Amino acid sequence: MARTTRRRTVAPRSEPIKRQAIVIVHGQGEQRPMGTIRDFVHALWQDNPQLDTPEEAYPRPRPIWIVPDDKSGLYELQRITTPEHNGRRTDFFELYYADLLNATPMRNLWRWIRRLLWIDPAQVPKHMRWPWVVFWLLTVLAVMSTLAAVLALPQVLDTHWYDRFVSPDAWRGHAISITALALILLPKFFSPLSFIKRIPRFLLMLVITIGILDSFSWNGHVANLMLLGTLAYLAATLLLPYFGDAASYLSAQTETVQSRQGVRNRGLALLKALHEDPEYDRIVVVAHSLGSVLAYDLLHILWREVGPTKDNPPGPDALAAFSALDDFVSNAPSQAWNSGRIAQYQALQWKVYEALRLQKGPAGSETQSGWKISDLVTLGSPLSSAEFLVTDGSADFARMKTERVLPTAPPQAYDETRGTIYPDPQKGPVAHHAAVFSVVRWTNLFDRIDSPLFLLGDAISGPLSGADRFGPGISDRKVEITWGRLGWRLFTHNFYWTDTSPADEPPADHITAFRDAVGLERSAP
Known part of the structure; x- marks a missing residue:
C-alpha cells in the first residue's frame, strides 16, 4: 500500500x-x-x-x-x-x-571468541572472511604450539641450556642480538643518535629474534617457546585490552x-x-x-x-x-x-x-x-x-x-x-x-x-x-x-x-x- x-x-x-x-x-x-x-x-x-x-x-x-x-x-x-x-x-x-x-573476565572474552570461531561460515560477511580464516589459523597455531611445548617439557628440562648459552658457538648470535638491542636503546639515551629511530622497530625485533635462535643453534624447542611467548604477548597486549572491551560491550x-x-x-x-x-x-x-x-x-x-x-x-x-x-x-x-x-x-x-x-x-x-x-x-x-x-x-x-x-x-x-x-x-x-x-x-x-x-x-x-x-x-x-x-x-x-x-x-x-x-x-x- x-x-x-x-x-x-x-x-x-x-x-x-x-x-x-x-x-x-x-x-x-x-x-x-x-x-x-x-x-x-x-x-x-x-x-x-x-x-x-x-x-x-x-x-x-x-x-x-x-x-x-x-x-x-x-x-x-x-x-x-x-x-x-x-x-x-x-x-x-x-x-x-x-x-x-x-x-x-577471561570467561567473557573466551565466550565471545568461541562465538566468533564457531559461527556458521555462511554467516560471516564477505569482507570478514579472510580475517576470520586468519583468526582460525592463529588459534590452531596457538593450540599446536602449546601442545608441542607440553610434550617437549621433559626434554627441555633435561637440556643443559646454560652450557649452550656460554659456548663459543653462541657468540655470533649474542653479537647480533646485542647490536640490534643497542640500536633500540641508544637513541633513547643519546639524542645525537636519534636518526637511528628511522629503522623500523619491528625490523630490529626480528633481528633480535634471529640472534637468539642463532645463539641456541636454531633449536626447535627454543623456536617453539619463542612462538608461544609471542602469541601470549599478543594476547596480553592486544587481545585482552582491545577485544576484551569489545567482548564486554558487544556481547549481551x-x-x-x-x-x-x-x-x-x-x-x-x-x-x-x-x-x-x-x-x-x-x-x-x-x-x-x-x-x-x-x-x-x-x-x-x-x-x-x-x-x-x-x-x-x-x-x-x-x-x-x-x-x-x-x-x-x-x-x-x-x-x-x-x-x-x-x-x-x-x-x-x-x-x-x-x-x-x-x-x-x-x-x-x-x-x-x-x-x-x-x-x-x-x-x-x-x-x-x-x-x-x-x-x-x-x-x-x-x-x-x-x-x-x-x-x-x-x-x-x-x-x-x-x-x-x-x-x-x-x-x-x-x-x-x-x-x-x-x-x-x-x-x-x-x-x-x-x-x-x-x-x-x-x-x-x-x-x-x-x-x-x-x-x-x-x-x-x-x-x-x-x-x-x-x-x-x-x-x-x-x-x-x-x-x-x-x-x-x-x-x-x-x-x-x-x-x-x-x-x-x-x-x-
Missing part, C-alpha cells in the same frame, strides 16, 4: 548557532583520560585551514582553554574550549568509558549487563547534561571504533527519552519539517541512493534539527525542549560487520531493523501508510521511538580494503549505507590513509584524525573529509 503524505512548507525561521559541543567517544583499548581528545581538537580546530578568514590573526596552533568539566562526572576529564570564531564558540568533551570495561550476557549499563549511564549523563544546558545550540557526536557502537546505542536511547516522541511532542514547525522528510523518503527508492540524493536527505534532516532546536518549552518558558544533536560522525566503525559482531547473522540483523530495535537512516516506517510521524491518541502527531536518524545526519569514514591483504587499510571499518546495512541515508566516505615516511597503508585504524601529509603540504584527504563531516562552522545543510 502506498504511503499517504501531504507536503507542508517548513517555516523559514532560524537563529544562529552561538555555541556548540563536540563529544568525542574513544575506541577500545587501554585509553588514557584526555589522551585522545587533544588530537581531535588539534585536527578540527587548532590547525584547521578551513576556518581561516582573511582578517584572522590567530597563530598556529589556534589557542584553546582547558577548564574543569562538571558534566562528564569524572574529575580526570576536562573541557577544552575555543575562543569565539565567526560568532561561534566550541566546547570539546570526551566520553571516557575504558575504566568501566577494564576488568574484562549475564556477566556483561552491569558493565554495559554503566557505560551507557555515563554516556547518557553527559549527553543529557549538554542537551539540557541552554547555552548549547548544537551537539556533534564523533565516535571511533567501538565508540561508534556505543554512540549509536546512546542516540537511540536518548531519542526515546528526550526526543519528539509522545512524551515531548514536536511543535508545528518540526511537524512540517518531518512531513517534508517523510514525503522525500516515500518518493525515493529504498535501495542505494547516490550522493546527490543523500545530500538532499541530509538537507531535510538539518531542517528538522533546526526546527527542533528552536522549539521552546511550556508557554512563558525560555527553556528549549527540542533536540540538539545534529550529526553523528563515525570513524573506523565495526558496525559495518554488525550481522557478524552484534546480531546472530544477516536474517537476525534484518529482523531487528524491521522491528525498529536497530534504528536506520532513514528510519523504518511506522506502518505501510505512515513514516516517521504517527498520530498518538492523547498527544497527536509524534515521532516514533526509532526515528533518531530523521534528525541526526550520519557520516561514516572508512578505509577498508576488501582483499586477502586485509591488514592494509582498516579491516575493522567499512561502509554503513545501503538497505542491507543501516539504510541508504548514511553518507559513506571511503578514504585512503597513508602514514610514515614510506607511506605505509598498514593498519590505518587509528589515523582518521591524524594529518599524515608531509609538512608544508596540503592536509591529507582523510583529514579534509573528517573536517567536512564535523562542520565546526556549519550553519546550513
Whole structure:
C-alpha cells in the first residue's frame, strides 16, 4: 500500500548557532583520560585551514582553554574550549568509558571468541572472511604450539641450556642480538643518535629474534617457546585490552549487563547534561571504533527519552519539517541512493534539527525542549560487520531493523501508510521511538580494503549505507590513509584524525573529509 503524505512548507525561521559541543567517544583499548581528545581538537580546530578568514590573526596552533568539566562526572576529564570564531564558540568533551570495561573476565572474552570461531561460515560477511580464516589459523597455531611445548617439557628440562648459552658457538648470535638491542636503546639515551629511530622497530625485533635462535643453534624447542611467548604477548597486549572491551560491550550476557549499563549511564549523563544546558545550540557526536557502537546505542536511547516522541511532542514547525522528510523518503527508492540524493536527505534532516532546536518549552518558558544533536560522525566503525559482531547473522540483523530495535537512516516506517510521524491518541502527531536518524545526519569514514591483504587499510571499518546495512541515508566516505615516511597503508585504524601529509603540504584527504563531516562552522545543510 502506498504511503499517504501531504507536503507542508517548513517555516523559514532560524537563529544562529552561538555555541556548540563536540563529544568525542574513544575506541577500545587501554585509553588514557584526555589522551585522545587533544588530537581531535588539534585536527578540527587548532590547525584547521578551513576556518581561516582573511582578517584572522590567530597563530598556529589556534589557542584553546582547558577548564574543569562538571558534566562528564569524572574529575580526570576536562573541557577544552575555543575562543569565539565567526560568532561561534566550541566546547570539546570526551566520553571516557575504558575504566568501566577494564576488568574484562577471561570467561567473557573466551565466550565471545568461541562465538566468533564457531559461527556458521555462511554467516560471516564477505569482507570478514579472510580475517576470520586468519583468526582460525592463529588459534590452531596457538593450540599446536602449546601442545608441542607440553610434550617437549621433559626434554627441555633435561637440556643443559646454560652450557649452550656460554659456548663459543653462541657468540655470533649474542653479537647480533646485542647490536640490534643497542640500536633500540641508544637513541633513547643519546639524542645525537636519534636518526637511528628511522629503522623500523619491528625490523630490529626480528633481528633480535634471529640472534637468539642463532645463539641456541636454531633449536626447535627454543623456536617453539619463542612462538608461544609471542602469541601470549599478543594476547596480553592486544587481545585482552582491545577485544576484551569489545567482548564486554558487544556481547549481551549475564556477566556483561552491569558493565554495559554503566557505560551507557555515563554516556547518557553527559549527553543529557549538554542537551539540557541552554547555552548549547548544537551537539556533534564523533565516535571511533567501538565508540561508534556505543554512540549509536546512546542516540537511540536518548531519542526515546528526550526526543519528539509522545512524551515531548514536536511543535508545528518540526511537524512540517518531518512531513517534508517523510514525503522525500516515500518518493525515493529504498535501495542505494547516490550522493546527490543523500545530500538532499541530509538537507531535510538539518531542517528538522533546526526546527527542533528552536522549539521552546511550556508557554512563558525560555527553556528549549527540542533536540540538539545534529550529526553523528563515525570513524573506523565495526558496525559495518554488525550481522557478524552484534546480531546472530544477516536474517537476525534484518529482523531487528524491521522491528525498529536497530534504528536506520532513514528510519523504518511506522506502518505501510505512515513514516516517521504517527498520530498518538492523547498527544497527536509524534515521532516514533526509532526515528533518531530523521534528525541526526550520519557520516561514516572508512578505509577498508576488501582483499586477502586485509591488514592494509582498516579491516575493522567499512561502509554503513545501503538497505542491507543501516539504510541508504548514511553518507559513506571511503578514504585512503597513508602514514610514515614510506607511506605505509598498514593498519590505518587509528589515523582518521591524524594529518599524515608531509609538512608544508596540503592536509591529507582523510583529514579534509573528517573536517567536512564535523562542520565546526556549519550553519546550513
